[in-house]
Amino acid sequence: MSKSPEVKLVNVPSPNFVPEKDLGKPLVLEAAHLGIDFGGLVAVDEFNIGIGATEICGLIGPNGAGKTTIFNLLTKVYEPTRGTIMLGGRDTHNMTPSQVNQMGIARTFQNIRLFDKLTVEENVKIGLHNHIGYHTLAGVFRLPNYWKEEKKAHEKALELLDIFGMADLANVTADSLPYGAQRRLEIVRALATGPKLLLLDEPAAGMNPSETEELMNNIRKIRDEFQIAVLLIEHDMNLVMGICESIVVLNFGRIIAKGTPSQIQGNPQVIEAYLGTHRG
Amino acid sequence: MLVHLINGISLGSIYAIIALGYTMVYGIAKMLNFAHGDVIMIGGYVAFFALTSDKLNLPAPVAVLLAIIVCTILGITIERLAYKPLRAATSLAVLITAIGMSYFLQNSALLLWGANPKAFPDMFKNAEAIELFGAKISPVALVAIFANIVIMIILTLFTTRTKMGKAMRAVSEDKGAATLMGINVNFTISLTFAIGSGLAAIAGVLLCSAYPTLMPTTGSLPGIKAFTAAVFGGIGSIPGAMIGGILLGVIEILARAYISSELADAIVFGVLIVVLIFRPTGLLGKQIHEKV
Numbered sequence: 001m002s003k004s005p006e007v008k009l010v011n012v013p014s015p016n017f018v019p020e021k022d023l024g025k026p027l028v029l030e031a032a033h034l035g036i037d038f039g040g041l042v043a044v045d046e047f048n049i050g051i052g053a054t055e056i057c058g059l060i061g062p063n064g065a066g067k068t069t070i071f072n073l074l075t076k077v078y079e080p081t082r083g084t085i086m087l088g089g090r091d092t093h094n095m096t097p098s099q100v101n102q103m104g105i106a107r108t109f110q111n112i113r114l115f116d117k118l119t120v121e122e123n124v125k126i127g128l129h130n131h132i133g134y135h136t137l138a139g140v141f142r143l144p145n146y147w148k149e150e151k152k153a154h155e156k157a158l159e160l161l162d163i164f165g166m167a168d169l170a171n172v173t174a175d176s177l178p179y180g181a182q183r184r185l186e187i188v189r190a191l192a193t194g195p196k197l198l199l200l201d202e203p204a205a206g207m208n209p210s211e212t213e214e215l216m217n218n219i220r221k222i223r224d225e226f227q228i229a230v231l232l233i234e235h236d237m238n239l240v241m242g243i244c245e246s247i248v249v250l251n252f253g254r255i256i257a258k259g260t261p262s263q264i265q266g267n268p269q270v271i272e273a274y275l276g277t278h279r280g
Numbered sequence: 281m282l283v284h285l286i287n288g289i290s291l292g293s294i295y296a297i298i299a300l301g302y303t304m305v306y307g308i309a310k311m312l313n314f315a316h317g318d319v320i321m322i323g324g325y326v327a328f329f330a331l332t333s334d335k336l337n338l339p340a341p342v343a344v345l346l347a348i349i350v351c352t353i354l355g356i357t358i359e360r361l362a363y364k365p366l367r368a369a370t371s372l373a374v375l376i377t378a379i380g381m382s383y384f385l386q387n388s389a390l391l392l393w394g395a396n397p398k399a400f401p402d403m404f405k406n407a408e409a410i411e412l413f414g415a416k417i418s419p420v421a422l423v424a425i426f427a428n429i430v431i432m433i434i435l436t437l438f439t440t441r442t443k444m445g446k447a448m449r450a451v452s453e454d455k456g457a458a459t460l461m462g463i464n465v466n467f468t469i470s471l472t473f474a475i476g477s478g479l480a481a482i483a484g485v486l487l488c489s490a491y492p493t494l495m496p497t498t499g500s501l502p503g504i505k506a507f508t509a510a511v512f513g514g515i516g517s518i519p520g521a522m523i524g525g526i527l528l529g530v531i532e533i534l535a536r537a538y539i540s541s542e543l544a545d546a547i548v549f550g551v552l553i554v555v556l557i558f559r560p561t562g563l564l565g566k567q568i569h570e571k572v
Contacts, residue, residue, distance in 0.1 A: 075460055101462035113457040115450045125443065126450045130462045132443045136471070139442030140434065146442070153443070193462050 004056075004220070007245050009260055016050025017258075019245045025053040026089055028104070028197045028229045029074070034083035035253075036073060043069050044253040047083070051197060056223055056230045058244035060237075060264075062273060066253040067233045068110055071199050074231075075107050076100050088196060102130055104196035108186040108203060110233075116175035120166065120185055123174050124157040127192025131156075160188050163225075164218060180211050184218075191222065198222070200232040204239050212236060216243050241265065249273065283415035284537045285530065290421035292529020293428035294490065297483040298506030299513070299521035300435065301476030307452045307516040308472045311363065311371065314378040317503015318385035319355060319477050323347040323484030324400065324494050325393060331401050340403040347481040355477025356470050364466070382500070389496035397495040400488035420489045427482060432522050435475075439518065448472060452516070505532075505545075508552050514565025523563060 009017040018027065027050045034047040044066045051057055059067050072078045074085060076097045085092045087103050095103075106127075115123050125132070134149045161167045164184040169177065174185060183203060190198055203219070204212045216239055223230055234240050240247065241261045249257040249264060251273040257264055264270055298320060305313045330336050330343035338346065362381050366374050407419035439445035450458040451468045459465045487502055488494050505528060513524025531551055536544040555563065 077456070077460070097456075097459040098462050098464050101460060106462075107460060109457070113454055115453045115457070117453060118446065118449060122446055122449075125446055126458065126463065127461050129443055129447055134443070136442070136444045139444060140438055142437075150441070150443075189461065 003242050004245070006260055006262060009246055016048065017246070018050060018052030019055050022052025022055055027051060027086075028053055028088060029231070030086040031074070032084050032086075034070075034073060034080050034085065036069065036078055036081045042253060044073065045082075046254060047073075047250075048255065049248060051229050051231060053196075054223055054227055054229055056219065056232070056243050056245050058240040058247040059231060059233045059250060060235070060240055060247060061250035061256075065250040067250055068201060069253075070250070071107060071201055071233065074100075074199065075105060101193055101195075104194070105199065106190035106193040106195035106197075107199035108183070108190050108201055110201040110205070112179075112182050112186060114174040114182055114185060114189070117173060119171050119173055120161065120177065121154070121157050121170040123185060123189050124160055124192045125153055127189040128153050128156060129193075131192075131194060157192070160192055161185075163191075163222065164188060179206055183207070184215075187218075187222075191226070195228060197229045197231060200230065200234075202233055202235065204234055204236045209238075212239055215239070219243055282413055283417065284533050286412070286415065286417050286425075287421055288530030288533035289526055290424045290529070291490070291533055292509075292526035293424045294483050294486050294525075295502065295506045295509045295529050296428050296522045296525025297431060297479050297486070298502060299510040299525045300431070300518065301480050302507050302510040303513075303515055303517065303521040304448075304472050305476050306510070308448055309359075309363070309469050311374045312378060312507070313363075313473075313476070314375070314503070314507075315358060315381035315385055316476065316480060317499040317501075317506070318382050318389075319351050319358075319480040319499070320484040320487065320503060321389060321494075321496060321499030322354060322385060323351045323481030324488040324498055325389065325398075326350045326481070327485045327488070328398055328400055328494055331403070343403075344482070344485050347485055348478045351481035351484070352474045352478040355473040355480070358477075359470060359473040364469075386496045386500070393496070395495065397493040400492035400494050402492070403485075403489055418490075420486065424486045424490065427486065428522070428525075431479065431482070432518070435518060444468070444471060501545075505548065508549065511562055512552055512555055514562030517562070517564045520562055520564035 007019045007021065010020050010023055016030065029049065029051040031047055031049050035045040036043050047070060059070065061067055073080050076092060076095055087100060087105055090103065092100050115126060132149050132153045134145045138146045158167045158170060161170060166181065166184060166188065169181065174182065177185060187200065187203065204215055207215060219230060220243060244261060247259065247261060247264045248255055249270050256269045256273060257267045301316045302313065305311065327343045327347040330338045330346050331340065358381060362377050363374060366377060404419040409416045409418050410422065439448060447458065447463045447468050450463060451465055455465050506525065509524035509528040510521050512528060513520030528548060532544050532548050535547040539547065
């Protein structure tokens with residue numbers, strides 16, 4: 001596995017830290033005291049995070065720790081019971097998923113949720129929807145602007161698909177793609193919405209080691225090329241330790257550790273959460 | 281025979297245009313909008329008053345346009361007021377609301393315009409019946425067939441080639457994923473209701489021109505038949521609505537001509553039952569394979 005060089009994490013004015021390279025740039029995401037209850041169950045509590053402009057951050061924890069719930073909070077699938085989420089410095093209180101998406105947060109899903117009956121290119125164009133600039137009526141009457149914008153969208157879609165070498169699959173329907181390609185298409189579709197922060201929910205699930213290696217390179221490539229931040233949930237520790245600059249560990253809905261990969265690997269609480277306590 | 285066939289296709293074209301409203305709304309909002317038939321009736325009344333009132337006395341194309349505009353606004357309003365608050369409710373609650381809305385529209389029409397049938401003016405009085413292979417075809421029949429073809433082409437191009445059309449298909453597959461990709465689902469649903477209701481207005485005018493008695497219940501039976509056509513063709517499918525509508529129209533007219541005019545409706549619904557026994561998802565409906 002190719003490892004990214006370890007970066008230094010520095011404190012920012014809030015109780016968070018970001019990679020040194022992102023110091024001075026505004027945080028893409030800052031969540032404070034975030035929490036949600038389902039009925040009487042406290043699913044997530046006191047979740048605090050700050051993500052730097054080009055940071056790759058990992059969110060890990062045992063099954064049921066609340067990782068996907070956090071993604072659902074950040075993308076406003078759920079309205080938080082407590083706390084605030086600031087996206088690019090703006091409070092997302094009472095916003096809808098489509099509004100926060102337009103503000104720059106996009107995601108993939110643990111269980112793939114592509115538009116199966118649409119083609120690969122159409123799936124990407126759904127991501128581009130808000131960047132295609134013609135009026136609905138211009139589409140009905142096929143005015144010059146329609147042709148111009150659709151051509152632009154077509155080129156942009158192929159360009160994005162090419163990152164993952166999928167341009168030649170543009171015209172097949174999404175459900176006919178092999179599993180790994182469907183995962184990659186989800187990332188392309190999310191990327192098409194033009195995010196500043198990309199959330200990846202178990203991107204390497206079901207991938208073999210060489211596919212995972214390729215995925216790691218692609219995540220880095222996306223970050224470098226688009227200059228965006230990535231927050232990812234993953235169980236594959238090679239991937240997490242290999243590309244994440246910072247890691248947040250969650251257990252029973254609460255953060256139990258935060259830090260660089262080496263800090264996390266040596267943290268006794270994390271080891272306990274994953275392996276259980278040692279009974280002499 | 282030929283004249284019956286063409287009249288059947290013409291009636292079927294009207295059913296198909298109505299069925300599109302059912303099928304598109306079902307595809308995107310996953311609900312059966314039983315008030316759709318009554319929007320047709322409102323479209324008919326709007327066109328009637330636009331054509332006959334002394335103050336307005338509008339030319340036919342303007343009257344049709346006015347009916348389309350009124351019905352489009354009505355469709356969006358119905359969705360906003362009655363269905364949108366129930367977006368998270370059970371489908372049964374939405375269905376009952378739709379039936380309630382249907383009665384509300386019918387009774388409002390009864391209150392406003394009375395129960396007496398109105399004679400819809402002939403918009404094609406200057407056009408003569410056309411001779412085709414010895415059969416006389418009324419201009420309304422030809423206009424209905426032509427309108428259906430044009431609508432189908434535009435709608436197919438719209439849903440496959442434009443960004444809003446693609447957004448509609450995405451919402452119909454997975455609302456949650458679509459909204460997370462930045463699609464405004466509420467706007468997409470409103471647009472679907474707008475298109476369906478605008479088409480209902482066109483169907484209303486065509487229906488009243490072909491069968492020129494207009495009353496508050498005018499829309500309900502054609503509405504049910506068009507719903508049948510949508511199910512027949514495969515609900516949620518646009519070409520299915522067209523094929524279902526035309527087949528239904530042809531069966532109805534042929535049954536009326538050769539078997540019995542009293543039994544025609546029974547035969548139409550009988551065919552539906554038989555089709556659904558052998559193809560439960562309709563002619564073009566998706567076959568859903570249950571995974572074990």
